[in-house]
Amino acid sequence: MRKLSIQFVCAECQTHYPRWQGQCTDCLAWNTLTETVEERSSPKQGIEAYSTPIKLKDITPKPSIISPTRLSEVDRVLGGGIVQGSAILIGGEPGIGKSTLTLQMAHIFASEGKTVLYVSGEESLDQLSLRSNRLDTHDDSIFVMHEQNLSGVIAAIKSIRPDLVIIDSIQVMSTPTLNSVAGSVTQVRECAQELISLIKTINTTLLLVGHITKDGSLAGPKVLEHIVDVILAMEGQKDKSYRLLRCLKNRYGSTQELGLLDMTQEGLKSIQDATAMFIDEGALNRPGSVITPVCEGSRVLLVEIQALVVDSGYGIAKRTFLGVDPNRANVMIAAMDKLLNLKLMSKDIFISIIGGLKFSDPSIDLAMVTAILSSLTDTPVGSKVAVFGEVGLTGEIRATPNAEKRIAELEKIGFTTVYYPQKNTIKYTPTTLKIVPVSDIQSIPLYT
Numbered sequence: 001m002r003k004l005s006i007q008f009v010c011a012e013c014q015t016h017y018p019r020w021q022g023q024c025t026d027c028l029a030w031n032t033l034t035e036t037v038e039e040r041s042s043p044k045q046g047i048e049a050y051s052t053p054i055k056l057k058d059i060t061p062k063p064s065i066i067s068p069t070r071l072s073e074v075d076r077v078l079g080g081g082i083v084q085g086s087a088i089l090i091g092g093e094p095g096i097g098k099s100t101l102t103l104q105m106a107h108i109f110a111s112e113g114k115t116v117l118y119v120s121g122e123e124s125l126d127q128l129s130l131r132s133n134r135l136d137t138h139d140d141s142i143f144v145m146h147e148q149n150l151s152g153v154i155a156a157i158k159s160i161r162p163d164l165v166i167i168d169s170i171q172v173m174s175t176p177t178l179n180s181v182a183g184s185v186t187q188v189r190e191c192a193q194e195l196i197s198l199i200k201t202i203n204t205t206l207l208l209v210g211h212i213t214k215d216g217s218l219a220g221p222k223v224l225e226h227i228v229d230v231i232l233a234m235e236g237q238k239d240k241s242y243r244l245l246r247c248l249k250n251r252y253g254s255t256q257e258l259g260l261l262d263m264t265q266e267g268l269k270s271i272q273d274a275t276a277m278f279i280d281e282g283a284l285n286r287p288g289s290v291i292t293p294v295c296e297g298s299r300v301l302l303v304e305i306q307a308l309v310v311d312s313g314y315g316i317a318k319r320t321f322l323g324v325d326p327n328r329a330n331v332m333i334a335a336m337d338k339l340l341n342l343k344l345m346s347k348d349i350f351i352s353i354i355g356g357l358k359f360s361d362p363s364i365d366l367a368m369v370t371a372i373l374s375s376l377t378d379t380p381v382g383s384k385v386a387v388f389g390e391v392g393l394t395g396e397i398r399a400t401p402n403a404e405k406r407i408a409e410l411e412k413i414g415f416t417t418v419y420y421p422q423k424n425t426i427k428y429t430p431t432t433l434k435i436v437p438v439s440d441i442q443s444i445p446l447y448t
Contacts, residue, residue, distance in 0.1 A: 008033040009185045012222060036186040064252065067205075070108050073261055073270040074101075076297075077232065077245050079253020084163075085203045086252065087196045089170075089224065091210040092234030097243055097263055098209050099123070101234070102166045103137055104267050105207065110139035114163035118144045119153050121172035135267045148182065150175040150191050154198060161202060167195065169209040170224070192224050225249065236263075237356040242277070243268065244357070257297035275413060278303050278355040284383035288375030291386040291415075292367035293406035294359050300402075300409040302386070304354040305364060307371035312348045323353030324368065325360050332368050332391060339395040339441060342376065363400045365391035366419070369441050382417070386410050387438075389421040395440045399423040407435060419444070 008017040011034060013027040023030050068081035075081050082088065082105070092098050106116040116139075120128050125146050132138055143160055147153055150173050157165055167173065173191040174182035181187070192208065199206040208228065225231060231249040236242060245259035260271040271277065279291060279302055288307045293300050305324070312318065321329045329351055337344045351368055353359065366389035374381050381387075388406060389397040400406075403424040410418050411433040420426070422437035438444060 007036050009036050011185055034185055036180045036184055067109065067112070067114075069105055071104070071261070071268065071270050072272070073259035074105075074245060077247045077257045077259040078230065079250060079257075082205055083229070083252050084205055085200060086229040087199065087206045087208065087227070088230040088232065089208045089210050089228045090232045090234065091212050093212060095238055096234045096236055097261075097268055098234060099131065099168055100135065100263070101261075101268055102168060102207050102209060103128075103131060103135060106142050106164065106166060107135070107137035107139060109164045110137075110141040114141065115160060116142045116164045116166070117156060117160055117162040118142060118166045118168070119156075120144060120146050120168050121148045122169060134265065148172050148174060150194060154194065157198060157202075157204070162204060164205045164207065165195075165199060166207045167209065169211060171211050189223055192227060196227055235358070240356065242271065242355075254297065258299060258301075275300060275302055275409060278357060285380050287378045287380050288371055290367045290371040290374065290381050292364050292388045293386060293409055294361050294364065294388075295402045295406065300406055302409070302413065303357055303359065303364075305367045305371050306352050306354060307368065307375045308348075308350040309344075309372055309375040310348050312346055317345060318348040318350075320350045322351070323356070323358045324351055324364065328360075328362070328365065329368060331393065332365055333372070335391065335393060335395055336369060336372065336441065344372075344376075347376070362390040363388045363406075365389065366397060366421075366438070366441075366444075370419075370444060373444060384414065384416040385418070386415050387419040389419070389438065391441060395442060397421045397423070397438050397440055404428040407433065 008020050009015070010024040010027060010029065011032045012029045013024060015024055015026045017033060020033055020035070024032055065084040066081040067084065068075050069078070090098050090102065103118070106118055109116050118128070123146075125144060128144055143162065145156060147156070153167070153173070170188060170192055171183045174187050175190055175194065178186055178190055195206060195208075210224070228249070229251045230247065233246045233248055235244040235246065241263045243261040243263055245261060247255045247257060249255060260274045261268045262271050284291065284304070288309075290305050291302055292305060294303050319326075319330065319333070333344055333349060336342055349372060351371065366387045369391060370381060370387050389400055391397055399421050403420055404426055407418055407420065407426065407430060408428060411430045415433055417434045417436060419436045419438045422439040426435060
């Protein structure tokens, strides 16, 4: 006999509570408890079938079948392509290009003779057809349906048995076995688990489109991130055409790669040479602007960090950071204030990475320090000068990984000078690039 049970579940850590409260006592998050109605059935009588343990050495793994997406930047992030039988979650802000990317993947699969089922839970079939006309992705082997009931989706999958299933999006799906509304913690978890269990059984690839919360994290329960095989996150600004594709989880490859895509009228296209695409040549000779090489997987990107230091007009100085880790930026300011005696507590400081990019690489520490000094002393760094290195609390500049790779990329672009950590051992000898080792922030040329 089934019994209804009202529970309050934390959207962050999945902890259950019998009644609502403002803060989750496990993860300490506020206002994350949502009401769910769960059905509990009495224990089944009789004998149940269980799986039989076998020896690990007796298992012969099947070779993974990888299907390239023919978008080189997407394949770079995925580690070569989409693995057959995998479950992939794609998240991003509204209008960032998630549906465009999934429809292009459907077209690529269909052009190889594979069957695709595209389930649109948010858009009507007419809207989906308009996007398909713009992207020129009409194929005979692409089946589409507008459905939000999970039972109808599962019936279609069992009937068609496609090679690729696309759910756009998982937050609008609901199963009639639960009384909670679509998008709730229980519905998202149950729908995702049933879909993934089915595609693992029939060896079909699954693409789930997911929403994100206001703080930029994937919406829905955390368990959704654990049960999928790959998590992709699309980033970018709506007023700019480029999109960044990051891999937050990958059971089949690395999570260090970064993909760069260009949103055009014909869809997303890979950006082949993106080393210096985020640099504004006109602003490099101005005070407060510094170039630093950042490693994202096997790629080196040159990014521009700008700082603005002005006298504070109020009692409390302002600190505004865009694209950099606020904690690291505050540590850099505190270290400069003590070690260089600059009295920065009376200054308003603004730091930004141009282009709307976000990086947490510690190698940009020295660039932040140099940009602040450049703005404070009103001294330009130079258009062909780059710096990189991690700065410690005592002002020492620590060794940075892939230093030779960064220097080689700077020389290829045409830079004349680079300041790098003295603790790095450089075996590479550039011909047109002057390399200057720096041991601490007191030895930065702008300060001395």
